[in-house]
Amino acid sequence: MKPKVTTEAHLLDTVHRHEWKHRDSWRALRILSEFVDGFDTLADLEPAVSVFGSARTTPDRPEYALGVELGGALARAGFGVITGGGPGTMEAANRGAREAGGVSIGLGIELPFEQKLNDFVDVGIDFRYFFVRKTMFVKYAQAFCVLPGGFGTLDELFEALTLVQTKKVTRFPVVLLGVDYWQGLIDWLRDRMLQAANIRKDDLDLMLLTDDVDEAVAHIARECDYLRKAAEV
Numbered sequence: 001m002k003p004k005v006t007t008e009a010h011l012l013d014t015v016h017r018h019e020w021k022h023r024d025s026w027r028a029l030r031i032l033s034e035f036v037d038g039f040d041t042l043a044d045l046e047p048a049v050s051v052f053g054s055a056r057t058t059p060d061r062p063e064y065a066l067g068v069e070l071g072g073a074l075a076r077a078g079f080g081v082i083t084g085g086g087p088g089t090m091e092a093a094n095r096g097a098r099e100a101g102g103v104s105i106g107l108g109i110e111l112p113f114e115q116k117l118n119d120f121v122d123v124g125i126d127f128r129y130f131f132v133r134k135t136m137f138v139k140y141a142q143a144f145c146v147l148p149g150g151f152g153t154l155d156e157l158f159e160a161l162t163l164v165q166t167k168k169v170t171r172f173p174v175v176l177l178g179v180d181y182w183q184g185l186i187d188w189l190r191d192r193m194l195q196a197a198n199i200r201k202d203d204l205d206l207m208l209l210t211d212d213v214d215e216a217v218a219h220i221a222r223e224c225d226y227l228r229k230a231a232e233v
């Protein structure tokens with residue numbers, strides 16, 4: 001089946017330049033409505049954590065079990081669980097949250113091929129634009145948990161790190177789950193990026209790397225507690 005051309009692909013298209021003048025200003029209204037939808041749906045959300053990871057993880061993989069375990073532990077600690085609403089690790093985290101009686105949120109994205117929100121999403125929104133959806137992941141989460149994944153997962157991880165590094169968000173815990181998977185990336189960041197002075201040493205401290213779900217959740221809860229107290233002062 002031929003993939004369909006999505007709304008976001010039309011916006012980013014550089015071939016039909018003649019459309020820019022007449023169509024893009026109307027697209028801006030559609031983008032605006034997408035922000036309004038997101039804000040309206042999520043404004044009353046209790047504290048939540050965004051969980052990222054591969055869309056391709058199958059239920060027989062250990063990463064899927066890790067996602068279920070994490071979703072459950074976050075829910076039991078009182079956090080809602082926000083994912084991209086898709087398959088794989090997203091589904092696993094939503095599933096863990098739902099099964100533990102927590103709030104399971106899925107922020108889906110229109111893609112060139114047919115896809116619906118996974119079956120474990122209780123509060124779901126479908127976005128057309130990645131950049132609008134990414135705002136929601138950050139705005140409505142107290143922390144990010146990043147499980148093994150590909151380009152999409154790295155995009156979400158590095159967006160969070162950039163926002164913290166540039167102080168657009170403060171004290172935003174970022175947890176990498178899966179030491180074996182992520183260690184090579186951390187080594188590269190330290191041995192190449194830091195050596196080349198493209199980041200500072202304390203930028204590396206922005207991430208907690210662990211295999212231990214309880215440690216991850218305790219770290220997030222501690223940081224959130226600090227922020228809550230700071231807000232009360």
Ligand SMILES: CC(C)=CCNc1ncnc2c1ncn2[C@@H]1O[C@H](COP(=O)(O)O)[C@@H](O)[C@H]1O
Pocket residue numbers: 051052053054055056083084085086087090108109111115148149150151152153154156
């Ligand atoms: C099987 C397949 C490719 C499905 C794609 N369906 C998707 N549905 C929802 N979010 C997605 C999808 N693909 C990528 N993402 C976003 O990017 C991340 C996963 O990308 P990746 O698989 O690591 O690179 C997720 O955390 C999610 O926010």
